Amino acid sequence: MSIDETARETRIDSAGASETHSRQETVREARIDYLPRDPVELSRPIGLIGAGNISGMHLAAYRDAGYNVVCICDNSIDRARGRRDEFFPSANITDDVDDLLARPDVQVVDIATHVDVRPALIERAIRAHKHVLSQKPFVKDLGVGARLINTARRAGVRLAVNQNGRWAPHFAIMLAAARDGRIGTVTSADFAVYWPHDKIVADMPAFANMRDLVLYDFGIHWFDLISRLFADRGQAHSVYAAVNSRPGQVIPVPTEAQIIITWENATATLVLRAASHRLESGSYRVEGTDGVVVHTGLSLGGNDVRIVTDDSDLVIPLQGDWWQNGMHGTMAELLSAIEEGREPSNDARHSLPGLALCFAAMESSRRGVPVDPRTVVVPPED
Ligand SMILES: NC(=O)c1ccc[n+]([C@@H]2O[C@H](COP(=O)([O-])OP(=O)(O)OC[C@H]3O[C@@H](n4cnc5c(N)ncnc54)[C@H](O)[C@@H]3O)[C@@H](O)[C@H]2O)c1
Incomplete structure (x- = not known):
């Protein structure tokens, strides 16, 4: 499926006013496949x-x-x-x-x-x-x-x-825009999430007491997305992470994390504030040599994504959400791959680079120095 019926162009005129309207050539240009794609045979x-x-x-x-x-x-x-x-x-x-x-x-x-x-x-x-x-x-x-x-x-x-997370609509569009070359070569990706995760897991001891709840159990989605965004550059050469707690958090493990990941001539940053009890938000800005993709919503996504290049300025309304599209998308991709006799895009081997970033962040948060993710095999024990 594509968004060709729903894409809109927002034009900023010389006076700075914005005008939203439909235009056929822009609609064609905005064709981005980001929704789950079912197999022919649903009943496997x-x-x-x-x-x-x-x-x-x-x-x-x-x-x-x-x-x-x-x-x-x-x-x-x-x-x-x-x-x-x-x-x-x-x-x-x-x-x-x-x-x-x-x-x-x-x-x-x-x-x-x-x-x-x-x-x-x-x-x-x-x-x-x-x-x-x-x-x-x-x-x-x-x-x-x-x-x-x-x-x-x-x-x-x-x-x-x-x-x-790869099928959450706001991230699926981001990955598709990068994969299709729509924004050129990705040069930076910056994510920030502010949400009350401590309250969500307070009554779940397996999560509430997990030392690396934020970097590992939650953060793995973002490390995975970052590894996919920069997949053509190979593994990053440095991950620097710091974690902290804050007054008012209701679980005993760190809820604040900031991470800087670098490749040669490319950078990703991630700010996670998991005991933020007011005004939940989640945002990203992905820059490429030829364009920018930006999103602002809640921790797991929002209403639209904007893609700006030299030729167009698109605001794309999103269909679906993190849970429905996400759980549908991962199984749909596996079922389709089985049916078509090919490797699924979520094959386990594509999960290892994101895990290596995550393990390097955990290690860095303990040691206080940058860690090369190409050298880590397991997360730290304590
Ligand atoms: N993808 C996401 O967005 C997302 C969100 C939440 C949780 N998770 C992940 O899902 C996993 C499970 O989380 P959860 O909150 O559902 O945990 P949970 O404790 O609620 O559920 C785990 C279930 O597995 C069962 N189980 C354990 N060993 C079993 C065995 N040998 N045979 C049969 N059943 C067994 C338990 O009885 C339990 O019912 C975790 O890894 C968590 O990180 C992913």
Whole structure:
């Protein structure tokens, strides 16, 4: 799908007044594919492992897309039942992963547990010849990630990662504009997010007590996006990060982070303020040699994206949101890749560079010096 019916041009006249109107040539020029693209066959059977909080977002998006979830597994059968009853009433439920993996009808396994137990589950699913969609963060050890990628390749199955941020509409347009060369060579990308994450996770001990909640569990989306924006430059050579706490935050771990990432002649910065209790906002500005993409909204996105080049000034209204497009987009891409016999764009190997940036930031925040992400394999232990 494209935005060609909805793109608008905002012209700034010589007096500085802005005028918004439709123009056919601008509409054609603004053709940017950023929405999830479904496979032809929607009914390829999916099994879900891990029916916790985030699984509700997965299942809502799959239901709305017309996908076919046939089995839901959780250690807690009550959680599996709850998700089944709400989203896929005719699915089977089990509390035994082997039951799900033994089902010949299940072709794709969506694994939405925490990362601590996920690699072992991914490996079991691959060995059962299932295609896998892993929640993020993909792994805690890049060596383990590489091994899983190789295991999947040898087994002839696809292993993709649910980096749903890539399909959030405001980020999907940004990535498409960079990928298509619309703004030339990307030279800088600056992101800032102010939101009350501490209050959101206050009653979830697994997150509220996670030392690297902001840099790792949340920040991985942004590190992943940055790695995709600068993918053609190879890995960055320096990551400098500092974290802090602030008065008024309601969790015991750092909520403030600032990160500077550099390549030769290119820079990315990221400011995360996760105990900001008023006036939530999220913004970015991505500069290229031939244009600029800018966005301002809430922490997970807003209403439009503006792309400015020498020839045009486009304000593009967005369709969908972080959750719906994100969870739909990651599974849609995996299903389409399976159907078309190609590598998905969210193949796990494309998650490793973003994880390396993230691990380097964690290391830098401990040591107080820049860290070369090409040298890190695992995040710091404490
Ligand atoms: N992509 C996103 O935007 C996003 C948002 C929130 C969370 N997440 C990620 O999703 C993951 C899960 O987060 P959550 O909040 O849903 O956690 P959760 O604790 O609510 O859910 C995890 C579920 O996995 C189940 N589980 C654990 N081991 C299992 C096993 N061996 N077999 C079957 N079930 C098992 C647990 O019983 C639990 O129900 C985390 O990695 C988190 O970072 C991603």
